Amino acid sequence: MLVVSLIALGIASICFGLYSLIQAFDVFDLPTPFRIWFSRALVAMAVGVFALHIGGKRAEAL
Numbered sequence: 001m002l003v004v005s006l007i008a009l010g011i012a013s014i015c016f017g018l019y020s021l022i023q024a025f026d027v028f029d030l031p032t033p034f035r036i037w038f039s040r041a042l043v044a045m046a047v048g049v050f051a052l053h054i055g056g057k058r059a060e061a062l
Helices: 002-026 031-061
Strands: none
Touching: 002 031
């Protein structure tokens, strides 16, 4: 159950990261909103990759 949750969280986080990246480049000419959206994208993608990594390792261990 935890493995499936981690993999689902990883996929959802990466999708949100891609959405945030698109939003960041929509407001590229505005410095503060660009930084906020870009930071959200980086954090979401990092969380997604980490969750997929841990979920994959736990799935291998089963």
